[in-house]
Amino acid sequence: MAGKDLPVSPLAVPMPAMPPIAGVRLGVAAAGIRYKGRNDLTFMEFAPGTTVAGVFTRNKCPGAPVDWCRTALKSGKARGLVVNAGNANVFTGKPGREAVQATADAAAALLGCKPKEVFLASTGVIGETLPHAKLTAALPALHGQLSEDGWDGAARGIMTTDTFPKGCVRKALIGETEVTIAGIAKGSGMVAPDMATMLCFIATDAKIPAAALQAMLKKGTDASFNRTTVDSDTSTSDTVLVFATGQVKHPRVPAEGGAILKDFARALNELLLDLALQVVRDGEGAQKLVRIDVTGATTARSAQKIAMAIANSPLVKTAIAGEDANWGRIVMAVGKAGEPADRDLLSVGVGGTWMAREGGVVPGYDEAPVVAHMKGREIEIAVDIGLGKGKATAWTCDLTHGYIDINGSYRS
């Protein structure tokens, strides 16, 4: 299904069975945006009354669909979502804005709603005008085929060079009532001359006010997608949207959310982290999934900065690719973060073995379990700063020849 014939990531996990979410009908079609012989257009219809929350790339040069969604989000209401793969509609100027408007208009006419109740995302080539006539031509027939069972197809339809489809389902209780959350994501595949773009679309049958949904999503992405990295670059198109259809009857959720959403937030956080880790597992060229636990920093925020500095270090990531438990590079990355750290209090462990403690290598530490751990698919790095109680976790993948192959290939 991918744009290039890449081997499936050795870190791939199976796509789960995706149940219907009451109030969501969805489907895919082949609009021929760029790929031949595969679905590249995904359409979702949401029941009247659906609320929406979203978070987007912090890149200052975002694509036209991101601008559109940021504006549309203000009402907190959604009736539709249109996603295309093959063209990112980024850096396309006025024609890009026209493409967004035309797509939203066409979808809104089919759904009987306002254009600003239609959300949009695009992923693929940059700097080429999106051929939106192909999208709008394909939408009416696709609308006629929407069903509640389309999640698996949608997970595949939004892929670019992802090597496996990504989905996750969680159940939660609101009061005594069970609700369901389903999500799909695409990750760091790239389509020359594009860059890694992460898209994630989630729906639930719960009835949650938009403001409460937005607060939970912000907190959840901070602890998931914002704790993961493949190569430190920031796409122009990254988008996470959550839709709440309100089709299940449960105790009323107040506008500000609160305690009644405790279990829902737990489930949403789990789902966000699961999908974020699937994206890292499909990082370009990834052979190993790396978890970095930082403890003992002065604050949680400081711990997070240190964890991300380690996760983004090319020297750490290449060492892991070489199965080398190179704690010297980890010390370097801690120091590079610019956060409070004292070399002589620092400890570094790999796979549960402390190799360096309080400023020096542990004399005679047992290398055997460390060597065995580094040969595995899932690598655990622990760093204790020794200064306070701040802690954080980040995830990354190794930096391999595969990354260079995928991103350094000649443009035809």
Add this chain to the structure above:
Amino acid sequence: MAGKDLPVSPLAVPMPAMPPIAGVRLGVAAAGIRYKGRNDLTFMEFAPGTTVAGVFTRNKCPGAPVDWCRTALKSGKARGLVVNAGNANVFTGKPGREAVQATADAAAALLGCKPKEVFLASTGVIGETLPHAKLTAALPALHGQLSEDGWDGAARGIMTTDTFPKGCVRKALIGETEVTIAGIAKGSGMVAPDMATMLCFIATDAKIPAAALQAMLKKGTDASFNRTTVDSDTSTSDTVLVFATGQVKHPRVPAEGGAILKDFARALNELLLDLALQVVRDGEGAQKLVRIDVTGATTARSAQKIAMAIANSPLVKTAIAGEDANWGRIVMAVGKAGEPADRDLLSVGVGGTWMAREGGVVPGYDEAPVVAHMKGREIEIAVDIGLGKGKATAWTCDLTHGYIDINGSYRS
């Protein structure tokens, strides 16, 4: 001479003839720190009255020699420099501090000066105790052989896996009197399990108060070494030191420097930039030297942040390795910098051809010169932000399979 048999960088430049600098005697020896059959110990003696300035890594976990130099710098006086390759004396705790003290004591005894007038630098393996007895045993014989003609040997003696020695000479006028500045550097070679470390040692026969020298060095490194990057990682050992022996008679330079140093500052800046670019030319796996000119930013500082964001982007660097003029990734990197930018005012050029202008691809731009330029060894990227008058330049190299080979190799 290198620790591994790496092919010489295709971007290498010839080592210039290095003239004597009055007041500097130097030499090299094989102390057997780590390498067999090569010089790994460099010793410089400076005439009484020599002043010194220095800048060091911003890494919060620096090596013991960096701590030593920072303290020693306070007097502004120098009589000696001892540099070893093969062991970085980083993350070595108390034995590391003892090693620097012992080395400085031994050198000071030979030079007849205070230990704190001896400067130290180490590059190589991390986390192993520096066998300083080997250094101090080799120093007396080496001291007996010091001469004014040792610059070329020193440039080679400080190498780790640099693939070519790096030197530069500049002349300057102070009043009507010609003075000479000579410098050597080592760059981003690495010795498993070490990381890229940059060392640079400069001497001049001019008589310049330490405070004025420090101010010039700070400004010069901000416009040279701090505008270059190989992989965004920050070594624990980066050190630049300048020694002024005062052996040439010229009009007196006041403590605060000022106009009389204008030509000297020009020459020092040229030398710093020349050496910094030699380090990039020897970046791990580098096949292309990349210059990034940012104009039209709101401020010079903003322009510098944007230029460095482009220079550090793995996606930009892999595209250049693939000879792909991928302006979409450049736009992404501009947006990622977090500085003021307006997508619709942005222009991107490669090799003098504007490919994207004011928010979109330039229709029908001539691809032929761009394709030809990307096949060359020296790549020029121009970005105009379109907002103000701030400008800056940064330099980097491409990100290739060679980088992964060098940094991802198994540790034996």
